[in-house]
Amino acid sequence: MSCNCMTRTSQQECRGILELILQTYLLEHFQWLHRHPELALKEYETTNYVKNVLKQTEGVELLNLGLDTGVLAKIEGKEPGGVVAIRADIDALPILEESGLSYSSENEGCMHACGHDFHTTALLGVAKLLGGEREHIKGTVILLFQPAEEAEHGGEKVVNTGMFEKYKIEKIFGLHTKQNMPVGTIAIAPGPFSAAVDRFLYTVKGMGCHGSAPQTGLDPIPAAARLVGSLQEIVSRRISPTETAVISVTRFTSGTSWNIIPETARLEGTVRTFNPKVREQIVELMQAQAEGLEREGYQVEFTWIPGCPATNNDAELAELVRKEAMEEGFHVTLQHPEMGGEDFSCYQELVPGAFFHVGTGGKYPAHNSKFTVDPAALLGASKLMSEIVKKALKAS
Numbered sequence: 001m002s003c004n005c006m007t008r009t010s011q012q013e014c015r016g017i018l019e020l021i022l023q024t025y026l027l028e029h030f031q032w033l034h035r036h037p038e039l040a041l042k043e044y045e046t047t048n049y050v051k052n053v054l055k056q057t058e059g060v061e062l063l064n065l066g067l068d069t070g071v072l073a074k075i076e077g078k079e080p081g082g083v084v085a086i087r088a089d090i091d092a093l094p095i096l097e098e099s100g101l102s103y104s105s106e107n108e109g110c111m112h113a114c115g116h117d118f119h120t121t122a123l124l125g126v127a128k129l130l131g132g133e134r135e136h137i138k139g140t141v142i143l144l145f146q147p148a149e150e151a152e153h154g155g156e157k158v159v160n161t162g163m164f165e166k167y168k169i170e171k172i173f174g175l176h177t178k179q180n181m182p183v184g185t186i187a188i189a190p191g192p193f194s195a196a197v198d199r200f201l202y203t204v205k206g207m208g209c210h211g212s213a214p215q216t217g218l219d220p221i222p223a224a225a226r227l228v229g230s231l232q233e234i235v236s237r238r239i240s241p242t243e244t245a246v247i248s249v250t251r252f253t254s255g256t257s258w259n260i261i262p263e264t265a266r267l268e269g270t271v272r273t274f275n276p277k278v279r280e281q282i283v284e285l286m287q288a289q290a291e292g293l294e295r296e297g298y299q300v301e302f303t304w305i306p307g308c309p310a311t312n313n314d315a316e317l318a319e320l321v322r323k324e325a326m327e328e329g330f331h332v333t334l335q336h337p338e339m340g341g342e343d344f345s346c347y348q349e350l351v352p353g354a355f356f357h358v359g360t361g362g363k364y365p366a367h368n369s370k371f372t373v374d375p376a377a378l379l380g381a382s383k384l385m386s387e388i389v390k391k392a393l394k395a396s
């Protein structure tokens with residue numbers, strides 16, 4: 001979107017009108033996406049919708065992502081140069097919406113309660129902005145609409161398509177809405193800001209017997225209970241106090257009746273870390289706990305299910321985002337690390353990337369049935385991301 005007006009006043013007026021048009025455009029797509037949320041790997045309607053919008057967007061070429069859902073597209077600048085990608089996630093959550101919005105979910109039990117509709121719309125805005133000014137772009141912009149961020153390992157699936165190698169992507173950017181920050185603010189920091197998300201399971205097998213005669217069997221319940229305590233000692237006594245880690249046992253199941261000592265007890269939970277070395281150390285220590293119980297005669301099965309690694313913002317790119325946001329008039333704050341996960345980290349394992357939070361107001365936190373984002377933040381987010389990408393291409 002650009003104008004050809006000659007005078008400064010008419011240029012300013014024109015810019016105002018163009019921004020108004022873009023705002024209306026963004027609002028229309030945002031409301032449609034909010035009304036049509038879809039769960040991870042089921043984003044068929046969303047995929048079709050995004051494809052149709054992009055087909056009608058000047059300067060945008062659709063590519064084949066190679067997955068059933070999700071969309072890949074590119075904008076080729078007039079001059080050759082580097083390749084920079086922007087990622088938006090497109091999936092929603094299994095939540096019954098109670099936001100009271102006039103454009104609430106029409107897909108009962110499913111809701112955009114994490115702002116992925118905002119991310120998708122903001123990227124459509126970037127497509128509109130950059131597609132219209134290819135003459136100012138040096139290099140290629142890749143637009144990635146990723147499926148399945150909330151579940152089903154979408155980031156990993158995208159990486160496995162080989163698109164990063166195929167399109168020679170050099171840098172990547174992404175954003176996420178932030179409920180407790182007002183419109184007009186962003187938060188960014190170099191280094192990690194969301195944790196590696198891993199899952200674990202223990203099965204402790206003893207020998208079942210009568211509840212009145214524990215000495216005739218091998219009770220797995222006290223062993224598993226000790227295990228819960230020992231896991232907390234890993235965090236408090238074995239990991240350096242200057243590092244961060246969480247081990248949470250979130251499920252403990254055993255037994256069938258009041259007078260039977262059961263054969264097995266099962267524990268399940270999650271581990272969150274920032275430092276890959278601490279992550280490795282914890283797996284080893286958890287394995288050692290299992291071996292300790294085995295020496296007491298239990299049969300212990302320990303299963304570690306690795307999830308996405310910790311995000312890790314490239315210092316230079318984080319600085320680029322910070323500077324660009326200041327120039328665009330955003331209030332910029334330092335992003336504090338959180339123990340939640342974000343599979344944008346899968347891409348940061350391949351190429352340098354930066355991920356930041358955009359303030360979208362609202363009273364209720366993400367994943368709440370009353371969660372809302374203020375669509376007034378869309379225009380700023382699209383413009384900021386467009387400028388970031390142009391700068392990043394110039395620097396490459």
Ligand code: NI
Nearest residue numbers: 114115116176
């Ligand atoms: Ni999210």
